[in-house]
Amino acid sequence: MQADEPAVAEMESATADLLRLAFVEIRFLTEDRHEDQSPEAVIRRRKRVNAIADICHNLPGLLAPDRRARLADGLRSLWNTANAVQRRWLVGNWDHLAYDHRWLTASTPDATAGTAAE
Template identity: 30%
Template sequence: MRPRRTPSRNQLHEANVTLLSRAMIEIRLLANRPEHATHPDGHLAQIAAIADVCHHLPGAGRTSGGGLVWTWQTADEFQRAWLRSRLAETNVDIAFLEAAPAWPPPGTAPDLRPSWNRWRWPRDPGAFVSVDSDTLARLVRQGEPDGPHALLDHLHPGARHIIRARRPGETLFRPDGPGDVRQYRAVVTMRDGALIVASPRLRAGDIAALPANLGLFRRLVLAAVPKRRRERDLYVWGRDHHL
């Protein structure tokens, strides 16, 4: 069977615009006319479900479908039904979403060192920095003052976290900006000891001002780690912990 063709960027943009506009209309309707809710837990639960599933959509169409696939595969049953019905109004065939490799809950911890059969030539080792939990929380709050920041309370208090710049081709959940705010990739240790991947939006100036606190060998090891598809991320960790 031939693989499903990913929609064009224009089609993905149309899908995003449709989903976001419908979300705003429906949230406003539900806030004023709660009797229109179809969620089993009522109109507030439906508003939360729609807002949650649309949270990353503004940047989802900039990654050749990757962001929309991520949104689809992390949605619950109600959210997926909502996405399916609203995407039916667009030129996007959701077959490529249904045929995409399954997101693997709960996922596995990201690698911090390569293996003999899984490694890559070290790429930009100077991009890696290490920060403690207080510093990471401060950087996230400076990058996005309006939050949400609930998961920052669940960082391991004694852990060191690894941050690097997002690489070309990695999923961009939201456009860069304002100013020098950029999406980064972080390997984060949570309070329960789970090692997960996060995509915080941070100020490039703040990251540039951090001291070079990782030795060359450690940075080369990190830079030689190839990215895997089965990494557990911050969203799934929070969902699994009902946050």
């Protein structure tokens, strides 16, 4: 563990909570009933679902017992490969969880620029 990394238990908890929030948001976005059923709205929701699913698809594996010692490396890789939309989603949810993500995000100050919905 590097000096700036949080404890593994804190990273595990934040990762599990991030997955929970992803599932809830994906469930909401794929629900049949939405006020705006225009084709453009459906496309926007589908793009958002795909962005969330893409950024989260490796998270369950990072929580596997044999990989937990390398969780920080996995989260670094996740952050480094995320696009701007995905980074805003991560930061917004980490902020919601009161998770101190600065050990990952401090090197990319533009990560939270713009809006989270794209």
